[in-house]
Amino acid sequence: MTTYQIQCHLKYKIVQPTEFIFMVQTAHHSDQNILEEQLSFNLPVAWHEFQDSNHQNRHIRLHVEPCDHFEVNYSATVERHPAINVELQQNLNEVVVSDLPDEVLPYLLASRYCNSDLLVDMANRSFGWMTSGYPRVKAIEQWIYNNIFYVSGSSDQFTTATDVLIHRAGVCRDFAHLGIALCRALGIPARMVVGYVEIEKFLPDFHAIFEAYLEGGWVLFDPTRLAPVENLIRIGTGMDAGDVAFSTFYGEIELIKIEPVITEQLVR
Template structure:
């Protein structure tokens, strides 16, 4: 069992009437929320602060997001949550199911998607890997290849970067690593999906983190191709076929992100594990 306490603070400068959709709330699927608070405040040109009315929504995969309108001025968003997740010992073996045995709900996770062109990279993947034997061993060999061949480089990609781009350029960040791993798995007929959330890691500074899940042995299993943190420590925000389904922020209007600060503390009450990331590790947009 892992107890995670999270505080996320966001600040935006708004130049015209805008609509915000923020995918930052912890999912209630297979996670126990102990305490949660969300506040959105508007600051006008005179410095006066007023609360903003917002709505909480749920997407098709169980992800929760907040939406609200805002006028010209400044918006501050403050989200705190304490959540319990299960980080029990992982399976050492899990079989790859034949296509005919897969649950129908996993089939979309075998198809190419916007950022995971498994059809485009199929020949290269088949040449690199052989989908035989234990599934966990095969997925770990995919991660080993990514670790050996793809450089983690902050700022080297953007919202248009796909797995095929990462395969060619040989560098990326967490979402790119996840997209490439998902693409490899799908090309080997292993259902795989994108997963984003909060987790403690020492470097780089705290940010929203992307990993992936594969369907093996009759269950979804988390893997982190960056190996920045134990995958089961991730507190899930949302899941989808790729990052297209789990955008952190969708904003319609003329705005400028000013600040994003994420503080994470994780501890296992039944062990000596106690990890904390404080304000000194805050990620500042535009720095």
């Protein structure tokens, strides 16, 4: 197992009374084990934690009155379990719809950002003839990496998978949305995963990838190739980015700073 130290710092200016929902805590998931964690704020606020019913993501809800500086600080020490053997992954088959578990079926549907219903013809022309299972999803990941440029600021909160395909540019969430949409268009359940991972070439930020449901369970893929998927510490899972925003707010605010940092702990 590998142990990681997480430090997440968010700073806001609160212009008017605002209700916040944060999702910055690491997930309770079979891939990882939380050894310790701490959540704090620079102001005395009443808050509580809850889990959404669909994905059991951990959310923090609180209310903040207008102020010049409101800060959220989260720290955690998390163990990441070893990744599955790559040779075993390469032999994973797709699961026919009739054999999918009930809880997996929704991940075949088109969603707000993953409009897979518009990509069925393109997906079948490009990938339908390929060996099904892990090799086909890996080919989708490789195609996105080869054909979509990673360009900061090239998309916004309205950008869908088809927009990314047309403009051939996006950021990590856009790469993930396209991967999810292409998988769903081929009848492969897929969903978004966000988390903490160290990426050397960019400023600290949250990272989005996707996972596809294959024989034996969910398998992670990252079309950006910015970091090994086995290094990602999961925060949340969802149909698309609409389910896994690190911050949702109702009010007027200004984001001053976002700094999620993860480092591998050295064992002595």
